[in-house]
Amino acid sequence: MNSANKSFTASRIAAYLCAVCFVVGFVMIFYIEPGINLNPHQRLAFILSNGRYFQLWYSTIFVLFGLSLLVLVNGINKLISRRQTLTYYLSMMFGFVWGCYAIICGLIAILSIEYLLMLPTQEQSSVWFALYSIQIGLGDGVEWVGGCWLFTLSLHGLRHKLSQPAIHYYGLLVGLMGCVTLIPAFREAGALFGLGQIVWFVVVGARLFERTSNLIPSKEIRLPNNG
Numbered sequence: 001m002n003s004a005n006k007s008f009t010a011s012r013i014a015a016y017l018c019a020v021c022f023v024v025g026f027v028m029i030f031y032i033e034p035g036i037n038l039n040p041h042q043r044l045a046f047i048l049s050n051g052r053y054f055q056l057w058y059s060t061i062f063v064l065f066g067l068s069l070l071v072l073v074n075g076i077n078k079l080i081s082r083r084q085t086l087t088y089y090l091s092m093m094f095g096f097v098w099g100c101y102a103i104i105c106g107l108i109a110i111l112s113i114e115y116l117l118m119l120p121t122q123e124q125s126s127v128w129f130a131l132y133s134i135q136i137g138l139g140d141g142v143e144w145v146g147g148c149w150l151f152t153l154s155l156h157g158l159r160h161k162l163s164q165p166a167i168h169y170y171g172l173l174v175g176l177m178g179c180v181t182l183i184p185a186f187r188e189a190g191a192l193f194g195l196g197q198i199v200w201f202v203v204v205g206a207r208l209f210e211r212t213s214n215l216i217p218s219k220e221i222r223l224p225n226n227g
Contacts, residue, residue, distance in 0.1 A: 011075025014068040015205030021065035022198045026191075028057055040132045048124065051117045055110050062106025070099035072204070076153065080162060087156035094149035101145055105138050143190040146197065147178020167203055174200055 029036060036043050047054050073095030080088060112131045119127055154171030157163060174196035180186040181193065 007075055007078060011072050012205045014071035014075070015201045017068040018065055018072060019198045019201035019205070021061050021068065022194050022201070024057070025061040026194065028061075040129060043132070044125065044128045047113055047116065047128075051113055055113050058106050058109045058113070062102045062109065066099045066102035066106065069102065070096065072201075073099060073149075076204075080156060080160075083156065083160040083162070085156065085159070087152050087159060091149060091153035091156055094145060094152060098142065098145040098149050101142050105135070105142060108138065109135055143178040143181045143193050145178075147175045147181065147193060149175070150197070150200065151175030151179060167200075167207075170196075171200060 033042070033046050036046055073092070076095070077088075077092050112135070116124055116128055116131060150171050152175075154168040154175055157168040157171070158165060162168075174193060177189045177196060178193040181190045
């Protein structure tokens with residue numbers, strides 16, 4: 001297996017891992033502890049009784065996701081690098097920013113929980129609300145960055161006819177839902193963005209990287225004529 005195939009294999013695995021991370025996030029928010037993402041009191045109570053579990057959750061949905069996303073973005077950039085227009089550079093920028101942003105938010109949350117658990121009981125509540133404000137201020141879900149990445153990437157794919165148009169139109173729709181989470185009135189669109197991203201990551205992992213010839217037009221290679 002050459003280096004290019006290894007890179008695309010790593011990218012396929014990364015796409016699936018990104019989807020798994022989103023699923024893990026939804027399982028916690030909607031099944032294990034519904035409302036934990038919106039209620040600071042409920043989140044504090046859960047952290048105090050299941051602190052290590054919550055750290056593992058953050059490690060998965062932020063740190064593992066961010067690392068996987070960086071691998072995926074790098075693979076996608078290699079596939080579309082022959083069309084280096086504005087949308088290419090924007091998608092590359094937003095992709096790397098989203099991955100790094102997710103890792104940073106996750107590490108801050110994990111270390112904050114560690115600090116919180118070490119405090120005396122009487123101090124935990126007051127310190128927690130300060131930590132919670134920092135987490136929310138950083139963008140606990142950072143969907144809008146992901147929305148910008150997916151929107152610009154899909155726009156680039158449409159403009160240059162990379163792969164099937166349907167996946168790019170779908171990406172535009174999902175990306176737009178992520179972008180509008182910047183508006184407080186549309187913050188609930190983050191759940192739709194997450195669900196849409198799961199499907200998108202699976203499709204990318206299963207289809208796009210298995211058909212790289214559809215994404216990058218192959219050039220005819222002519223051997224020199226020594227005769």
